[in-house]
Amino acid sequence: MQCLDExxxxxxxxxxxxxxxxxxxxETGFDYEKKGDGSPVTEIDKRIEAILRKEILVHxxxxxxxxxxxxxxxxDxxxxxxxxxxxxxRSFTAGLPTFGSLIAxxxxxxxxxxxxEAPIARLRAVGVTGRPTLCNGKPVRVRDCLMLEQAVLSDWTNNAQKPDEPGAERLKNAVNWSVRDGGCIGYISLxxxxxxxCIDGNLDAYDFCAxxxxxxxxxxxITDWNGLPLKLSSGPLVVAAGSVVCHEQAMQLLQKNLTSEI
Known part of the structure; x- marks a missing residue:
């Protein structure tokens, strides 16, 4: 890890x-098509990933x-x-500003x-192991919420996969109020x-590693719904909280219906 600054x-x-x-x-618009799972993909998705892959392979x-x-x-x-x-x-293709790029x-x-990287929201959060997170170059800090009834939640909306809908609904009903599908902007807000x-129920590694x-x-x-640390092979259930206490309270509600397979 000697080259971390680099x-x-x-x-x-x-x-x-x-x-x-x-x-x-x-600003100018674009076309999109549907993947096999019904989710949209644009030429912009492919163009950005191609640019980043080429740059990584060069360096x-x-x-x-x-x-x-x-x-x-x-x-390997x-x-x-x-x-x-x-x-x-989905937000991007609908012209909504709640999207960004994730690099980890x-x-x-x-x-x-x-x-x-959320350019329309004019936000860039940078996290590095052992260092304070920076947002637009300035250190940021979570707030220490100790009670679920005082908490604000960002919940996901994709209906394709909801492995534990009762647990998610219990949590949504227990908090002060919630927003739907904040996506990566929700995690910056946290x-x-x-x-x-923030909770999500259908994430792959490229969705949560950053x-x-x-x-x-x-x-x-931030862990999976069993409280285990997230790594490259984790997923798809993710829960993040600003305090250990709030995380533990959320986990109690989310875990009630989890099977041994999750």
Whole structure:
């Protein structure tokens, strides 16, 4: 991990490449098609991932890559870059600003660096293991909510996979109020201390790896619904909280219906 500063600088360079592409596409429009699972994909998703993959291979050919659109290569490597070119493609295609790009670096499967680049919201969160999370270059911190009835929740809305709907509904009914499908912006808001909980039920590695260092570096907790740390092979159930107490209370409600398979 001696080159961590170098990797952070490179990851921010990747985010710099993403930003103008997303802004231009959002302002000028684009076409999209549906994947086999019914989710949308755009030419912009593919273009961004191709740009990032090319840049990574030029600078770090010895590293592996996992991306949403073009699969994986070198997953046996110690360092693996994990890319979600557009997190929140549904919002993106609908012209809504709640989307961003996720860039992460995993070392021995553990996420050690994560960037959430949300250009329309004018936000960039950078999380690095052992360091405070920065949002637009300034340190941010979660708020210490100790009671679920005072908490604000960001919940997911994708109906394709809801493995434990009763648990999610119990949690939604227990909190003060909730927002639907905040996506990666929700996790930035948690890190900034605006909300207290985020839950998701259908995430792949490229959806959550970048979130881990961002939330942890802001003082929060992020795990799967069994309370296990997230790594490259984790998923699809993710819960993040601003405080340990709030996380534990949320877990009690989410776990009631979990089977041994989850």
């Amino acid at each position: 990797y952070v600088s490179f990851a921010e360079h990747l985010a710099d490449l993403v930003r103008p592409v997303l802004i231009e596409a959002y 770090y050919p010895e590293h592996g890559i996992l991306g949403e659109e073009f699969g994986s290569q070198g997953l 490597k110690d360092f693996i870059w994990v890319i979600d070119p557009i997190d929140g493609t 670096l995993c070392y021995l499967e553990k996420p050690v660096l994560g960037i959430i 890190a900034r201390g605006f909300i207290d909980l 979130l881990v260092p961002v939330i942890e570096g802001a003082g929060g907790v």
